[in-house]
Amino acid sequence: MIRTIVVDDEWYNLEEICDCIRETGFMSVESRCRDAAEALREADRVLPQAAFIDIELPGMDGLTLAEKLLEKYPELKIVFITGWNQYAVAAFELNALDYIMKPLSRARFQKMALRLKNQLDPIETVRPGTLTIRCFGEFEVVVNGSPVIWERIKAEELFAFLLVHHDSLVNKDVILENLWPDHERAKSLTILQTAVCKIRNIFSGCSGTVKLTYADNKYGLFLPEADCDYIQADSALARFRNSSPETFGAVESACEAFGKDLFAGCGYLWSEEVGEDLRLRFKSALRKIFAFYREQPDEARSLEALRLLARLSPDTESDQKLYLGALRAAGMDSEAAKYEKWLRQTLKAEYDMNL
Numbered sequence: 455m456i457r458t459i460v461v462d463d464e465w466y467n468l469e470e471i472c473d474c475i476r477e478t479g480f481m482s483v484e485s486r487c488r489d490a491a492e493a494l495r496e497a498d499r500v501l502p503q504a505a506f507i508d509i510e511l512p513g514m515d516g517l518t519l520a521e522k523l524l525e526k527y528p529e530l531k532i533v534f535i536t537g538w539n540q541y542a543v544a545a546f547e548l549n550a551l552d553y554i555m556k557p558l559s560r561a562r563f564q565k566m567a568l569r570l571k572n573q574l575d576p577i578e579t580v581r582p583g584t585l586t587i588r589c590f591g592e593f594e595v596v597v598n599g600s601p602v603i604w605e606r607i608k609a610e611e612l613f614a615f616l617l618v619h620h621d622s623l624v625n626k627d628v629i630l631e632n633l634w635p636d637h638e639r640a641k642s643l644t645i646l647q648t649a650v651c652k653i654r655n656i657f658s659g660c661s662g663t664v665k666l667t668y669a670d671n672k673y674g675l676f677l678p679e680a681d682c683d684y685i686q687a688d689s690a691l692a693r694f695r696n697s698s699p700e701t702f703g704a705v706e707s708a709c710e711a712f713g714k715d716l717f718a719g720c721g722y723l724w725s726e727e728v729g730e731d732l733r734l735r736f737k738s739a740l741r742k743i744f745a746f747y748r749e750q751p752d753e754a755r756s757l758e759a760l761r762l763l764a765r766l767s768p769d770t771e772s773d774q775k776l777y778l779g780a781l782r783a784a785g786m787d788s789e790a791a792k793y794e795k796w797l798r799q800t801l802k803a804e805y806d807m808n809l
Contacts, residue, residue, distance in 0.1 A: 490514035591714035609652035616675035623672035696742035
């Protein structure tokens with residue numbers, strides 16, 4: 455995955471750019487920043503390969519930020535995303551990869567992303583035997599840069615079900631009850647065995663990356679080398695400790711990926727409960743992170759925790775009021791108004807609710 459950092463002082467632009475990055479399937483958002491000072495600090499931490507920068511930033515402008523980043527990381531690829539066209543010449547004098555105008559076009563962004571991928575060492579993004587799995591949003595499994603063609607829908611669903619129980623053994627009866635509750639046992643066993651064979655055939659060349667085991671009437675999927683957003687999220691939450699701020703960053707980063715539903719569009723009945731359980735775990739952790747930084751006090755970090763919490767629960771009135779109140783208390787009335795407008799539209803369109 456190509457490591458990226460995004461810098462824009464408008465939250466809705468940050469959201470859109472990060473969504474575009476994740477949609478490529480070969481780039482990851484390692485940090486999102488609202489000003490240049492934060493970006494310089496974060497760059498030292500994440501060592502990005504590409505930076506997406508707005509030019510009109512509070513304090514230090516985006517052009518100056520790019521200069522400073524390139525002084526430290528000469529190989530860094532810079533992409534400016536801005537609403538102003540008068541800086542294009544200066545941007546390309548910095549050898550920027552691209553200069554994209556707002557409002558952002560998804561097609562334009564994807565075209566740039568492919569050019570970025572081609573300029574970087576392909577070994578950085580696709581290695582022999584690599585496995586990439588995306589569970590948030592559309593379910594996708596990629597081996598050596600090529601998407602897996604399942605052919606049998608139940609093999610795909612079995613893989614997904616075992617994935618959310620990764621590194622553990624699941625009783626055969628539990629699998630049958632969740633995947634084929636309306637089938638006779640004999641028929642569902644046949645479907646299960648066929649799906650297992652299909653999975654083993656698909657990943658026959660990935661023995662060190664994908665292990666599907668069977669013992670004591672139980673199946674288990676082990677993915678020690680996989681780049682999987684669900685496993686990363688699950689692991690970040692498992693390691694989270696509310697008194698250990700060094701564990702907070704992984705939870706916040708994983709929460710960004712959880713902006714889309716788990717296995718969206720797949721129609722797995724069992725996945726709704728799994729996704730809701732994950733959402734509740736994230737919300738619990740974010741509330742504790744917010745409480746920790748509020749006691750410090752650290753207004754910026756507590757506000758970021760509230761932003762993520764509100765993003766996870768647009769239909770939870772208490773979380774939305776808490777975030778809007780925090781924005782106004784911080785003197786960010788314009789941000790609060792923009793967010794409230796977006797929230798009203800989202801609630802009406804997706805939940806048929808009014809704020």
